[in-house]
Amino acid sequence: xxxxxxxxxxxxxxxxxxxxxxxxxxxxxxxxxxxxxxxxxxxxxxxxxxxxxxxxxxxxxxxxxxxxxxxxxxxxxxxxxxxxxxxxxxxxxxxxxxxxxxxxxxxxxxxxxxxxxxxxxxxxxxxxxxxxxxxxxxxxxxxxxxxxxxxxxxxxxxxxxxxxxxxxxxxxxxxxxxxxxxxxxxxxxxxxxxxxxxxxxxxxxxxxxxxxxxxxxxxxxxxxxxxxxxxxxxxxxxxxxxxxxxxxxxxxxxxxxxxxxxxxxxxxxxxxxxx
Amino acid sequence: xxxxxxxxxxxxxxxxxxxxxxxxxxxxxxxxxxxxxxxxxxxxxxxxxxxxxxxxxxxxxxxxxxxx
Numbered sequence: 001x002x003x004x005x006x007x008x009x010x011x012x013x014x015x016x017x018x019x020x021x022x023x024x025x026x027x028x029x030x031x032x033x034x035x036x037x038x039x040x041x042x043x044x045x046x047x048x049x050x051x052x053x054x055x056x057x058x059x060x061x062x063x064x065x066x067x068x069x070x071x072x073x074x075x076x077x078x079x080x081x082x083x084x085x086x087x088x089x090x091x092x093x094x095x096x097x098x099x100x101x102x103x104x105x106x107x108x109x110x111x112x113x114x115x116x117x118x119x120x121x122x123x124x125x126x127x128x129x130x131x132x133x134x135x136x137x138x139x140x141x142x143x144x145x146x147x148x149x150x151x152x153x154x155x156x157x158x159x160x161x162x163x164x165x166x167x168x169x170x171x172x173x174x175x176x177x178x179x180x181x182x183x184x185x186x187x188x189x190x191x192x193x194x195x196x197x198x199x200x201x202x203x204x205x206x207x208x209x210x211x212x213x214x215x216x217x218x219x220x221x222x223x224x225x226x227x228x229x230x231x232x233x234x235x236x237x238x239x240x241x242x243x244x245x246x247x248x249x250x251x252x253x254x255x256x257x258x259x260x261x262x263x264x265x266x267x268x269x270x271x272x273x274x275x
Numbered sequence: 276x277x278x279x280x281x282x283x284x285x286x287x288x289x290x291x292x293x294x295x296x297x298x299x300x301x302x303x304x305x306x307x308x309x310x311x312x313x314x315x316x317x318x319x320x321x322x323x324x325x326x327x328x329x330x331x332x333x334x335x336x337x338x339x340x341x342x343x
Contacts, residue, residue: 005281013288013332017325020296024321027300032307032314152281161289168293 008151011060015145018056019165022049022140026169030176040125042133049136056144067143068210077207081215084203084261088220091253094229101230103245109231117225130222134214141166141197142204142213155205163197184237188246195254196221202258206265287335292328299324 025048029035035042101108141162149158170193174186200213237243303320
């Protein structure tokens with residue numbers, strides 16, 4: 001076994017253990033402080049996660065550019081990121097629920113709602129929590145774990161492992177809402193976050209920076225402005241058939257979104273391959 | 276070291292972390308609920324399980340290296 005592989009395996013185990021330490025802080029935040037109901041929800045665990053990212057970068061002797069936090073081509077990726085953000089919102093907030101309702105033989109009632117930020121203490125705390133969340137989640141899963149994994153493991157498996165852990169990371173919401181680990185709610189949420197991890201992992205791989213993942217994660221994944229197009233809001237899964245429908249529709253949306261982002265970023269990919 | 280071998284090693288590492296750390300967390304969570312202590316046991320058990328899993332990973336890594 002080569003020296004570099006041994007070193008990278010050490011880095012991988014450090015990255016996964018740091019994710020679990022952040023998960024412990026997340027559990028503490030959820031089930032001891034009940035912070036989703038309090039102002040600045042989950043801010044403690046996000047702070048711990050961000051500090052762990054900084055710690056990991058310093059003890060593994062990484063550069064910030066390697067981890068994805070760079071200004072390189074910032075404006076260009078901002079432009080592409082905003083385009084992809086609108087595509088994402090259209091696909092996952094409009095088309096996916098619409099198709100879900102159609103497959104349930106019901107006609108959805110349209111009502112566009114968009115809450116504009118009101119500047120009180122609670123909202124500012126929540127926005128700062130979401131900002132820390134970008135450093136914490138994107139940094140831990142994409143920035144550190146995925147870049148370490150892809151050195152020793154085929155790329156697809158690196159993104160797969162990263163997104164499975166990302167999906168498991170979000171199952172605490174189902175437990176917090178008293179839905180149970182093996183519930184349809186948890187299944188739907190796990191699939192959604194797993195697919196999000198796959199999408200964002202591939203985009204990070206193609207562009208090499210976390211600019212587009214952060215834009216999509218902040219505005220669409222966490223939805224701080226609570227955008228919705230339908231009166232009923234999120235689709236609720238109550239039977240196996242619904243679960244299958246959601247699975248099929250989400251898979252289609254993920255493939256469409258990956259295809260669109262690949263065609264949009266194709267130029268960049270070719271440039272990267274030539275290097 | 277082939278990429279397939281390292282894939283199985285990585286899966287093993289993640290499985291060690293995935294089983295041991297949540298187990299320790301859950302144990303601490305249950306003890307806290309029974310003894311009505313604030314997150315004391317949860318923190319102790321989860322930190323202990325993190326250390327235990329890291330120790331197990333490095334121990335198994337050593338064994339693997341000696342065998343190969």
